[in-house]
Amino acid sequence: MIESWRWYGPLDRISLPEIAQTGAAGIVTALHEIPYGEVWPRETIAARRAEIIAAGFDWVAVESLPVHEDIKRGEGDLARIFANYRQSLANLAAEGLRTICYNFMPLLDWTRTDLAHPLPRGGACLRFSAPRMAAFELHMLERAGAEADYSPEALEAAEAWTRRATEQDRADLLAAIMAGLPGAYARYDVAGLREALAGWRGVDRAALRASYRRFLEEVVPTAEELGMRLCVHPDDPPRDILGLPRIVSSGEDIAWVLGAVDAPANGVTLCSGSLGANPANDVPAIARAVAPRIHFAHLRNVRKEPDGSFEEAEHLGGDTDMVALIEALLAEEARRRSEGREDAAIPFRPDHGHDLLGDAERAAHPGYPLIGRLRGLAELRGVAQAVTRLRASG
Structure with missing residues (x-):
């Protein structure tokens, strides 16, 4: 497994020299400054890759080459947008990049209600509260119709929260939810969000699947020709949000x-975190x-609650059996090596860490602190080393 680290480029408050001290070998990043639907110029890709290599890393995965919202809605000048996506793939391949992450979530890339939920022993984590979302x-x-998406317990707690919430509480909740909008998009107030959602009227699960199938038919052949690997990111959280369908939330969806x-x-x-937030998902089995x-x-890892809430847990301390998951990934790598594949190793990164010690003062991207992710990487590294030793000893 290739230890890697997500880096937001010039937008990141964590520098490449600091990341080097984590021991990670690979960088996962994107050209976040380019608007969705536009071509990623080869010279810009080359410059970013040269910066990464000069710092002692490989650029091991692009996260993300985003899918324009018009593609998801199935409207607008899609021929131009698809052509731009294919050209971006070609430009990335020309600079040696082969692994491309993307998602197909409508409007919001991810959703949380708390960006700094306090932890019992200090520090903070990302949290999705079903009552607050309700x-x-x-x-x-x-x-x-939103009440149909929540349990009676969540609806009751939502009423109680609303009665006691201050204007600042409401503003903080809106800001947390808006943090899941892609970086190139302006954040909405409540009225603006209503208007944005109106553009999705009539897009149900079947319609979104039809748009997704067309996307795959338009771009996968190009990826095949270029020797690239497209890899969809599951929905976060794995449930419908704001009345919008989510269609990559389970093992059945992935199939x-x-x-x-x-x-x-x-x-x-x-x-493992996105899939793990769905109580029906056995993440190692899906893997x-x-x-x-x-x-x-x-x-x-995440820790789930009966009302649909969840929060980011320690990497080895949540509901998903991380040891079993790493065993599954290492077993797949071994299978690929047995076939003689040179690309047998799977790049991974420690996702979403807790804000620990001085992380809060640094104010990095939500969920992407330095110390919290360093702890996660160290724990995952230890598990991978132990599993590898056990496999070698029979």
Whole structure:
């Protein structure tokens, strides 16, 4: 497994020399400054890669080459947007990049209600509170029918939160939810979010799947020709949000994606945290089922609650059996090596760490602190080393 680290380029408060001290060998990044739907110029890709190499790393995965919202809605000048996506793939391949992560989540890339939820022993974590999300949807956004998406317990708690919430509480909740918008997009107020959601009216699960199938049909053949690997990131969280469908939330969903265009280039980013937030998902079992098509992995853990809430746990301390998951990934690497593949190693990164010690003062991207992720990487590294030794000893 290739130890890697997500870096936001010039937007990141954590520098490459600091990342070098974590021991990671690879960098996962993107050209976040380029608007969605535009071509990534080869010279810009080359400059970013040269910067990464000069710091002593390899650029092991692109995260993400984003999918324009018009593609997801199935409207607009899609021929131009698809052509731009294919050209960006060609430009990345020309600079030696082969692993491309993306997602197909409508409007929001990820959703949390708390960006710095306090932990019992100090520090903070990302959290999704079903009651707070229900309060936002019902009592701030006033979305019709939202009550059907929440348990009676969450709805009752949402009422209680709304009664005691201050204007600052409401502003903080909106800001946390808006943090999941892609970096190139402006954040909305409540009225603006209502307007943005109106553009998705009529897009149900079937319509989103149809748009996704077309995307795969348009770009996977190009990826195949270029020797690239596309890997979809599961929905975060794995449930419908704001009335918008989520279609990459389970093992069954992933099987549909891989079968929609059945080609090696059409693969998955195995995100243990996103999949792990769905109580129905057995993450190690999903990993074993789709192992040949795992091209990239995000390793993190979550702790779930009965009402649908969850929070980021320690990498080895949540609901997912991380040892079993790493065993599955290492077994797949061994299978690939037995076939003589030079690309047997799966790049992974420690996903979402706790804000620990001085992390809060640094104010890095939510979920991407230095010390918290360093702890996660150290723990994952230890598990991988132990599993590898045990496999070698028989």
